[in-house]
Amino acid sequence: xxxxxxxxxxxxxxxxxxxxxxxxxxxxxxxxxxxxxxxxxxxxxxxxxxxxxxxxxxxxxxxxxxxxxxxxxxxxxxxxxxxxxxxxxxxxxxxxxxxxxxxxxxxxxxxxxxxxxxxxxxxxxxxxxxxxxxxxxxxxxxxxxxxxxxxxxxxxxxxxxxxxxxxxxxxxxxxxxxxxxxxxxxxxxxxxxxxxxxxxxxxxxxxxxxxxxxxxxxxxxxxxxxxxxxxxxxxxxxxxxxxxxxxxxxxxxxxxxxxxxxxxxxxxxxxxxxxxxxxxxxxxxxxxxxxxxxxxxxxxxxxxxxxxxxxxxxxxxxxxxxxxxxxxxxx
Amino acid sequence: xxxxxxxxxxxxxxxxxxxxxxxxxxxxxxxxxxxxxxxxxxxxxxxxxxxxxxxxxxxxxxxxxxxxxxxxxxxxxxxxxxxxxxxxxxxxxxxxxxxxxxxxxxxxxxxxxxxxxxxxxxxxxxxxxxxxxxxxxxxxxxxxxxxxxxxxxxxxxxxxxxxxxxxxxxxxxxxxxxxxxxxxxxxxxxxxxxxxxxxxxxxxxxxxxxxxxxxxxxxxxxxxxxxxxxxxxxxxxxxxxxxxxxxxxxxxxxxxxxxxxxxxxxxxxxxxxxxxxxxxxxxxxxxxxxxxxxxxxxxxxxxxxxxxxxxxxxxxxxxxxxxxxxxxxxx
DNA sequence: CCTACTCTTGGAAACGTATCCACAGAATTT
DNA sequence: AAATTCTGTGGATACGTTTCCAAGAGTAGG
Numbered sequence: 128x129x130x131x132x133x134x135x136x137x138x139x140x141x142x143x144x145x146x147x148x149x150x151x152x153x154x155x156x157x158x159x160x161x162x163x164x165x166x167x168x169x170x171x172x173x174x175x176x177x178x179x180x181x182x183x184x185x186x187x188x189x190x191x192x193x194x195x196x197x198x199x200x201x202x203x204x205x206x207x208x209x210x211x212x213x214x215x216x217x218x219x220x221x222x223x224x225x226x227x228x229x230x231x232x233x234x235x236x237x238x239x240x241x242x243x244x245x246x247x248x249x250x251x252x253x254x255x256x257x258x259x260x261x262x263x264x265x266x267x268x269x270x271x272x273x274x275x276x277x278x279x280x281x282x283x284x285x286x287x288x289x290x291x292x293x294x295x296x297x298x299x300x301x302x303x304x305x306x307x308x309x310x311x312x313x314x315x316x317x318x319x320x321x322x323x324x325x326x327x328x329x330x331x332x333x334x335x336x337x338x339x340x341x342x343x344x345x346x347x348x349x350x351x352x353x354x355x356x357x358x359x360x361x362x363x364x365x366x367x368x369x370x371x372x373x374x375x376x377x378x379x380x381x382x383x384x385x386x387x388x389x390x391x392x393x394x395x396x397x398x399x400x401x402x403x404x405x406x407x408x409x410x411x412x413x414x415x416x417x418x419x420x421x422x423x424x425x426x427x428x429x430x431x432x433x434x435x436x437x438x439x440x441x442x443x444x445x446x447x448x449x450x451x452x453x454x455x456x457x458x
Numbered sequence: 459x460x461x462x463x464x465x466x467x468x469x470x471x472x473x474x475x476x477x478x479x480x481x482x483x484x485x486x487x488x489x490x491x492x493x494x495x496x497x498x499x500x501x502x503x504x505x506x507x508x509x510x511x512x513x514x515x516x517x518x519x520x521x522x523x524x525x526x527x528x529x530x531x532x533x534x535x536x537x538x539x540x541x542x543x544x545x546x547x548x549x550x551x552x553x554x555x556x557x558x559x560x561x562x563x564x565x566x567x568x569x570x571x572x573x574x575x576x577x578x579x580x581x582x583x584x585x586x587x588x589x590x591x592x593x594x595x596x597x598x599x600x601x602x603x604x605x606x607x608x609x610x611x612x613x614x615x616x617x618x619x620x621x622x623x624x625x626x627x628x629x630x631x632x633x634x635x636x637x638x639x640x641x642x643x644x645x646x647x648x649x650x651x652x653x654x655x656x657x658x659x660x661x662x663x664x665x666x667x668x669x670x671x672x673x674x675x676x677x678x679x680x681x682x683x684x685x686x687x688x689x690x691x692x693x694x695x696x697x698x699x700x701x702x703x704x705x706x707x708x709x710x711x712x713x714x715x716x717x718x719x720x721x722x723x724x725x726x727x728x729x730x731x732x733x734x735x736x737x738x739x740x741x742x743x744x745x746x747x748x749x750x751x752x753x754x755x756x757x758x759x760x761x762x763x764x765x766x767x768x769x770x771x772x773x774x775x776x777x778x779x780x781x782x783x784x785x786x787x788x789x
Numbered sequence: 790c791c792t793a794c795t796c797t798t799g800g801a802a803a804c805g806t807a808t809c810c811a812c813a814g815a816a817t818t819t
Numbered sequence: 820a821a822a823t824t825c826t827g828t829g830g831a832t833a834c835g836t837t838t839c840c841a842a843g844a845g846t847a848g849g
Contacts, residue, residue, distance in 0.1 A: 131804095132805065132807095143806080143807095144807080144808080147806065147808085148827095154826075154827070154828095156826080156828090159828085174805085175805050177508055177805080178805030178806040179807075180806090181804090181806075181835065182805085182806050182808080183808095195537075196527070196537045197533050197726060199533075202528050202530075202533045206527045209527070209553055218569075220519075221551075221552040222540055222543075234544070241508075373730065395528060399701070462835060472798080474835090476798060479798090482836095484837090484838090487798090506834090509804090511804095512806090513803070513837045513838080514837065
């Protein structure tokens, strides 16, 4: 039924070892390579990854663990990973943990045993939990940093400053910040960046929250913000910003005339909101692809993991996307 | 480094075949089973799933192919599949084909070879392409039907009728339908259902399109609809409906006072639109889980595939979710 | 007491692939 | 012309597991 190297070997009139070499880039004469390739094509031969994995010790598969695929942020990351994987012809297991840290660690153990490496989006597990559960050489953190572990992260502090500076340039002096979950790594980064403005940095930051990092969280925050003297809001992320826009519209507060709103992440919905959302763009699919790349390089190269910290902890730049939800401060 | 059955066999003083039997539930004396289990536990032995897969022919892994993970519709399906997979402890490869049919068929071939079965979301490939590329016993179509193939689909025609009947009950007599891609299976189902209303069925259906099944497609359709005598619109899907809402708002057309809008799919964004969208709910995560279940039953049961058509082509019900975007016809 | 049968166990084969090793012939050098 | 290196190829082996087969030890029945 299924074709094997033996079938190809018979069809091409060569031995199985020659077939294997021809297909995996070994030393073969151009003529026989041609013959073998043609035979393989004609028979519709596909190498059996399981068998290959058994002999090489590598499965060619990788794992991706995300808290929620429904969240566009993680969907984008997954998309980046799978796109890169498709290009290099390796498989990727995806596990959605439903925001459950225990399930996350469990998946980490399972996937760690059955793959060549795993990409982990874990905003909420503790550093200690991750250090204990993950193999530091075959696990890469996506959009999070833990000392000693491989990671790809965006420069969240810089993005936060970009957003605040944008609002300040528009004349805003009282800016509300809608904080997300306390235990989120990205959330702590944002707060650290905002601390710079705390003591006479030219803008007063009014902190609200923690709010749930969802549309509903934003809806809830809308009334809080309107009751405050803030003329602009930096939301924890785009979903929160969209909930906020929703509530502001319902309360009759014009955006950006009465109040400006800036989101974070630049998920695809951000351009579809009403009004279109000014937001901090963070690389998502690019981060996913880069994370996989980190593992692939390690596997491809002599197997020695990068030692320098700058090779183990990659930081990607953020950028502000100005749309219609931010404007000059009301007179 | 890693322990194998041989290590366990040595430690327990038995042969490898006995170890294998003891661990996989074969016929072994209680005493030796106890000994083997203890030795395995002590050595921290974990079976190599790759090797097991090679001999048994089953990997315990499944594949899921989607056109675009960024599309919430497919993200929901993926979520349903992974949730079920996590419960039964099997792995799922996810491939995003970026709406490319060729990549889809390629992925189908690759995954078909390396998994126990694949779940395929393919709105655009032709029946013939699918029949040729897919193993009819280990491939299940999600939200599409092709004669002779396993499938899980929603009753799209019924959903379409529910939407139209809802609008008719609100007094609408001229209803615009924003058709999607011509080559889409779901699109053809919708059109077939609408045909019932064509000849004096109590409502005049004005067809527009095909529009791109995206937010942009809806934006584009907004002006067309306003220039027509229609008082209500059934959009191809929720994304189109949201683009439509966006454009209608920009043009100053009140929804639902001036015109009613109904979407299709009930993606999570539908509740977040402005106004919240009335839409046809189709099971997504449930469909994903059911599709995986179909394959699991086949693998678990005596391996004989279901023969009756009703077991091979599962249809799930749809339902109308009434929110704020639909209202009575203007006077 | 011998046969027939069950139960348990070990040896060996098999799954499909990659790679080591040996070997033949060509190509190159001495 | 002989000796050496290089190139391409086939055969055999190994990866870790499951499973088939045969054989041994009991056990029950005639």
